[in-house]
Amino acid sequence: MTVSLARVRTRLTDTNQEVMAFRxxxxxxxxxxxxxxxxxxxxxxxxxxxxxxxxxTQGSIKSLTPEELxxxxxxxxxxxxxxxxxxxxHETIERLGGLHTFIHWERPILTDSGGxxxxxxxxxxxxxxxxxxxxxxxxGSSHFLSPEKVMEIQRSLGSDIAMVLDECVPYPSPYExxxxxxxxxxxxxxxxxxxxxxxxxxxxxxxxxxxHRDLREKSVHKLVEMGFHGYAIGGxxxxxxxxxxxxxxxxxxxxxxxxKPRYLMGVGTPEDILNAVMLGIDFFDCVLPTRNARNGTxxxxxxxxxxxxxxxxxxxxxVDETCTCxxxxxxxxxxxxxxxxxxxxxxxxxxxxxxxxYYINLLVKIKGAIQEGRLLDFYKSHTSPHGLEIEFPAHxxxx
Amino acid sequence: MTVSLARVRTRLTDTNQEVMAFRxxxxxxxxxxxxxxxxxxxxxxxxxxxxxxxxxTQGSIKSLTPEELxxxxxxxxxxxxxxxxxxxxHETIERLGGLHTFIHWERPILTDSGGxxxxxxxxxxxxxxxxxxxxxxxxGSSHFLSPEKVMEIQRSLGSDIAMVLDECVPYPSPYExxxxxxxxxxxxxxxxxxxxxxxxxxxxxxxxxxxHRDLREKSVHKLVEMGFHGYAIGGxxxxxxxxxxxxxxxxxxxxxxxxKPRYLMGVGTPEDILNAVMLGIDFFDCVLPTRNARNGTxxxxxxxxxxxxxxxxxxxxxVDETCTCxxxxxxxxxxxxxxxxxxxxxxxxxxxxxxxxYYINLLVKIKGAIQEGRLLDFYKSHTSPHGLEIEFPAHxxxx
Numbered sequence: 002m003t004v005s006l007a008r009v010r011t012r013l014t015d016t017n018q019e020v021m022a023f024r025x026x027x028x029x030x031x032x033x034x035x036x037x038x039x040x041x042x043x044x045x046x047x048x049x050x051x052x053x054x055x056x057x058t059q060g061s062i063k064s065l066t067p068e069e070l071x072x073x074x075x076x077x078x079x080x081x082x083x084x085x086x087x088x089x090x091h092e093t094i095e096r097l098g099g100l101h102t103f104i105h106w107e108r109p110i111l112t113d114s115g116g117x118x119x120x121x122x123x124x125x126x127x128x129x130x131x132x133x134x135x136x137x138x139x140x141g142s143s144h145f146l147s148p149e150k151v152m153e154i155q156r157s158l159g160s161d162i163a164m165v166l167d168e169c170v171p172y173p174s175p176y177e178x179x180x181x182x183x184x185x186x187x188x189x190x191x192x193x194x195x196x197x198x199x200x201x202x203x204x205x206x207x208x209x210x211x212x213h214r215d216l217r218e219k220s221v222h223k224l225v226e227m228g229f230h231g232y233a234i235g236g237x238x239x240x241x242x243x244x245x246x247x248x249x250x251x252x253x254x255x256x257x258x259x260x261k262p263r264y265l266m267g268v269g270t271p272e273d274i275l276n277a278v279m280l281g282i283d284f285f286d287c288v289l290p291t292r293n294a295r296n297g298t299x300x301x302x303x304x305x306x307x308x309x310x311x312x313x314x315x316x317x318x319x320v321d322e323t324c325t326c327x328x329x330x331x332x333x334x335x336x337x338x339x340x341x342x343x344x345x346x347x348x349x350x351x352x353x354x355x356x357x358x359y360y361i362n363l364l365v366k367i368k369g370a371i372q373e374g375r376l377l378d379f380y381k382s383h384t385s386p387h388g389l390e391i392e393f394p395a396h397x398x399x400x
Numbered sequence: 401m402t403v404s405l406a407r408v409r410t411r412l413t414d415t416n417q418e419v420m421a422f423r424x425x426x427x428x429x430x431x432x433x434x435x436x437x438x439x440x441x442x443x444x445x446x447x448x449x450x451x452x453x454x455x456x457t458q459g460s461i462k463s464l465t466p467e468e469l470x471x472x473x474x475x476x477x478x479x480x481x482x483x484x485x486x487x488x489x490h491e492t493i494e495r496l497g498g499l500h501t502f503i504h505w506e507r508p509i510l511t512d513s514g515g516x517x518x519x520x521x522x523x524x525x526x527x528x529x530x531x532x533x534x535x536x537x538x539x540g541s542s543h544f545l546s547p548e549k550v551m552e553i554q555r556s557l558g559s560d561i562a563m564v565l566d567e568c569v570p571y572p573s574p575y576e577x578x579x580x581x582x583x584x585x586x587x588x589x590x591x592x593x594x595x596x597x598x599x600x601x602x603x604x605x606x607x608x609x610x611x612h613r614d615l616r617e618k619s620v621h622k623l624v625e626m627g628f629h630g631y632a633i634g635g636x637x638x639x640x641x642x643x644x645x646x647x648x649x650x651x652x653x654x655x656x657x658x659x660k661p662r663y664l665m666g667v668g669t670p671e672d673i674l675n676a677v678m679l680g681i682d683f684f685d686c687v688l689p690t691r692n693a694r695n696g697t698x699x700x701x702x703x704x705x706x707x708x709x710x711x712x713x714x715x716x717x718x719v720d721e722t723c724t725c726x727x728x729x730x731x732x733x734x735x736x737x738x739x740x741x742x743x744x745x746x747x748x749x750x751x752x753x754x755x756x757x758y759y760i761n762l763l764v765k766i767k768g769a770i771q772e773g774r775l776l777d778f779y780k781s782h783t784s785p786h787g788l789e790i791e792f793p794a795h796x797x798x799x
Contacts, residue, residue, distance in 0.1 A: 060738060064745040089713065089738045097716050097734055105730045317496050331504045335496055339459060339488045346463040346748055
């Protein structure tokens with residue numbers, strides 16, 4: 002509770018009109034891969050890339066305070082537009098001073114467009130050129146969201162990085178549908194850009210096109226031509242085989258402008274992240290570390306463990322003896338197992354602190370490796386039997 | 401997370417045998433009531449009285465870390481022998497270094513005897529002179545606990561203050577049963593004392609006798625004759641009318657030795673606490689502030705509020721504008737309402753921090769009032785329309 006959160010002043014124009022301060026800088030490019038070290042500056046401070054953004058679905062990173070996130074090393078978080086729009090409502094949040102003030106988080110916030118959640122509702126939603134009609138999962142009430150409305154919501158939330166409304170198609174889907182959907186997502190991106198105001202959050206487009214190279218390429222070309230502050234790769238981690246993610250990234254990232262950040266949405270495992278960094282991705286969000294934590298699955302330097310297992314009943318060691326997180330500094334596996342089995346709230350907290358620290362620390366190590374020109378060695382060392390067990394992409398095989 | 405916990409070294413004898421270091425000192429007695437300001441010293445540091453001990457049922461004060469408790473001002477906590485005996489087991493905790501190490505709390509711990517929980521099981525338990533047989537609420541397994549066994553369990557846990565096994569009779573109960581039960585509880589107390597070792601926790605006896613003056617008096621006389629480190633008043637807050645608690649305290653505390661601490665078990669509301677302090681009680685434990693917090697009921701300087709109410713939907717004010725707790729410093733009622741309705745884990749945390757701070761701060765104010773000889777004024781000022789609304793006992797009416 003004692004960590005202070007740095008507040009960054011909004012830049013003002015001559016007429017005292019606030020303008021959005023967004024800048025991306027590539028600090029260093031890796032020689033042996035597409036990886037880059039970079040920095041994203043926003044009205045609420047900067048974060049270094051490659052970065053991992055924990056997911057604050059309903060206005061909190063489940064179980065943690067902002068001070069704890071800062072202590073873990075989190076520099077930016079994601080908020081879910083869909084959830085906040087439904088409850089407590091973006092207008093309420095705006096009247097209360099915006100999302101940063103509402104949730105007491107003074108660093109960068111990226112908000113998604115709600116598209117992923119809406120399209121996950123299945124039969125509860127209906128799509129048209131104009132937008133998407135859906136029923137709330139909370140009370141069944143009917144809602145309509147268009148690209149313009151989603152911009153308005155994210156404006157009210159006061160996020161630093163906004164996403165365009167997109168359709169995330171499931172895997173597998175017929176080629177024809179993926180094509181129609183991708184083209185509509187591109188038209189929606191254009192509409193989003195057209196209503197964007199100078200004071201609005203930075204706006205990222207979302208590349209779609211499923212697992213089809215021609216559609217992904219077309220999507221990139223259309224979006225890059227329009228010109229966004231950054232580009233996300235969507236529609237991955239939706240059930241497709243692991244290798245396809247690498248394929249889509251290999252087709253896509255080389256076509257994206259070098260001077261704009263690249264965001265891989267909803268990904269992923271530590272292996273996925275390391276792999277995608279080498280394929281040119283700058284940042285990530287995923288519920289995996291926080292959700293796993295609440296289910297008692299913990300990441301360690303020697304693989305995942307399930308803390309509920311009987312083997313930990315009298316294990317006085319920390320989760321990971323190489324870890325310096327708050328949980329590993331003070332608590333035994335036996336205590337964490339006890340808290341989990343006893344359904345104590347502290348279980349979710351201590352596990353979440355550990356897993357998020359694991360992710361953030363992985364990114365710290367990746368950034369160090371890029372800085373020092375040893376990312377490929379880092380990558381290889383993490384393919385050891387006790388490492389990340391990533392599938393080494395053919396074009397990185399150096400020997 | 402950054403608050404450090406002071407570790408207090410155990411006193412050693414000449415032969416390096418650890419002995420229990422327990423001492424109670426009355427620092428100041430109030431002139432107009434039975435209230436006393438005091439200090440209890442244990443192997444794990446001291447705490448000032450009147451004190452409130454939050455309840456760590458299963459090895460955690462629900463939702464909070466020890467560092468947060470320290471920041472709130474908590475000086476000592478209670479652990480439930482019944483729950484820890486069943487899960488993870490006292491022998492497991494002993495092998496892991498004792499309860500303090502297991503839960504990462506380095507300040508005083510009082511453990512109850514498990515009596516209250518066992519006797520709350522109703523038909524699942526059977527009492528005899530030897531002890532009590534009961535079935536676990538977790539898995540239905542059968543267990544037998546005697547006064548001696550309960551001493552052994554608390555020895556394994558390594559608590560600083562242990563309680564004798566007692567029977568807590570419900571209200572109302574037939575006079576004859578309360579008498580039989582009280583007498584057995586006294587015999588159990590004697591057996592507990594007989595097996596107590598020099599290195600064991602300080603041992604408190606529990607005064608029983610329901611709402612019957614003669615039985616309470618007999619109970620006190622028997623227990624005081626045996627000589628314990630301190631005396632608890634049990635069997636209150638079990639459904640009896642409010643005024644009876646004052647009556648029992650008025651009959652009981654004057655008969656207890658002045659130089660021994662007095663503990664009112666399982667009590668209570670802020671009003672109960674202030675009232676009992678004036679009737680000579682030194683410390684309390686109760687689940688009320690923590691349980692209420694999780695249910696969205698918050699204590700404020702102008703009465704209790706239910707944070708789920710619609711009136712707080714856009715209320716940007718803190719829970720209590722006069723409060724300086726972490727929650728009130730950083731979050732609005734609207735956000736706390738949102739977290740509660742969204743069933744976010746952070747809701748329980750922030751509410752628990754506030755309610756415990758309210759309780760600890762009440763005790764701070766009470767201690768200050770005793771120190772400065774203005775407890776009666778404090779008491780009266782809290783009977784204002786917006787105060788604690790306590791029933792002012794007749795013998796304190798000064799005008």
